[in-house]
Amino acid sequence: MTLEPTTGPRTILDISHRSRPGHGPQPEPDGGRRSLIGLTRPELAQVLSELGVPERQLRMRVGQIFRWLYNRGVTSFEAMTDVSKTLRDLMSERFTLDRLDIIEEQISADGTRKWLLRLPAAGPLGQRHEVEAVYIPEEDRGTLCVSSQVGCTLSCTFCHTGTQTLVRNLTAGEIVGQLLVARDRLGEWPEQLAANPTPPVGGRYITNIVLMGMGEPLYNFDNVKAAMEIVSDNEGLSLSRRRITLSTAGVVPMIARAGEEIGVMLAISLHGTTDEIRNKLVPLNKKYPIAELMDACRNYPGLSNARRITFEYVMLKGINDSDADAKRLVKLLEGIPAKINLIPFNPWPGSPYECSDWERIETFAEIVNRAGYASPIRTPRGRDIMAACGQLKSASERLRAKTRKALDNQAAEAAAS
Template identity: 70%
Template structure:
């Protein structure tokens, strides 16, 4: 049975004074931007570089979330920092734990401008030898892919760099992946090494429609003196924003995944409507010219298996033909159901036949094991609005999915 830890009951907060200035978050800032912010707050320019190095260590190596815990920073400086800045992470509204160890967090971020607080979902998937965090880049999505639950939620806004990085920081804290943090008793995590070893930008939203913020967040995540994630362990998934793909390779240098899901424009126009703007031929050309592409840096093509829709052996043959000449692997994803979905998952025997044909053509085509289905944490199931359902309704839906 999945477990849920509810953080939604909050004590009422007194209204803030009307004239109180807002504090700027330091999370997600580049080193240069952080130095500028510190100087503007009154820290001498000659000290700025050293102070940035101190803050960077405390935020991203030690994982502290309160200036008071920065022990090698003077009391006066800690007070000045607290007056001008914040390092708050997202509020945890709910944490759900699947029977297979997958964890899903419903995170809440404060309002920006005149907006309201917003919520997103982030998922942690433990495996032997690695732990993968599926990170969101937007609140909602504009792409309306018909097999994806997130696509039924309208886009509210982009996430800022600190909000993207904050998902990683909070996950590492909750899992005990910082030096002074404890791993929850009984948690399913890798037996050795970093508990969050990989990040995939495959959560809510289209990362390339929030390019600048995602690029800045990835720069912070991959900084060698901080979170120090190798760019080969960061994968960005796009539905096919063709003009931004080359720039992603040049500027971010991360691994690329393409949400393909169909081998003809006619079908992909339905499943992934952005195909009407950037058809398959243009997408494949962008993939062939992706900077750094090689057998050691292959593109992953994601292909959700929909019964009677895109799972025939003729589809498999066309897929092989389509990818010819591209160093690639194909992730076959059994469709993960969600309430109201018009699709069914392909029969397992058919998925295996599809995979065998693709494998025989020389492409690795692993079948992704469904993870976290019982807590709606599997691929294509994320939708923050679902968490506002009553607990009884969620349990009833989970039981229906299990059947």
């Protein structure tokens, strides 16, 4: 994901030390209590059946608990007042509703918010990794950008996350958990909204979700599918699939399946109009070249003028921003209901690219517009809080490494004395 810059002051809240209900340490997945967050309705029914809920009650109990988790946002079983105390006690013994830990929250001058979130312990060493989520408020919507993997395997050269090796896939609960944390922090649950006389965006802070954070969603297909099933459930988080966008770098064999089984809006991280350029920017192109990618887009299930594909195109000075590139882009999109998001490049330390000049971006957009395609230039957002995906996580890792080095030096000096 590439979010764009603003200048000006920002608020940084380090809240990792605070005690917050439901935000405590997560248990090991192979011991202790399992989280109920991220379970689909069938999975929740299975859990309740194992707890002894009679089959004739399962549908009712699943509906009750599902609404408490995702419509009311409760963080304790005691809050589920229409569920019997016996069942609440059984669930609390074996399960948890803990949120992802917020390690750092940053608030931009333009209202963009970014959270660095620590995941539950996983693996034989009990490692706890971190991912990012970003909330972008606009006049007509509020968009939450969520991650699907820790790190990434694609190594796109313009993307900061591409500098981080893939660690693991996120679970469905960890994907959904990003939305729960965002609603907690924005105060969007029903009881919180009732106390706010002027909520934004027609009463909803988060109206859209984009899977454009860390990782390639189609390489974590099953967990992404389960998470979006929960997110779009009308009795839960209740976001229309038309307000959910999945962004892929071009995993061609999975695109049709995504349309059939997940059914959300599709975005393609394109960024180049020739295989030569795209091979450098998006190395996955060497496996699935542009021609194959465009064919997959033309055959995307449900594609229509009402369900256009968004093509993301980061503007890199002297690399992909010429008039010839704009004309090739138009040619590539023939026969595909589409819009093009032109993204001014958000530089990060050590990046090998520069952002195209603004005049060049506008000229590029004009060529695409004249051909009949909407080509909005993404408004610069959140640069003052390192809102480009992966930057906050890297900064956190650098700080920890610096601290460890200082402690090692102190220990060495003590030993020498």
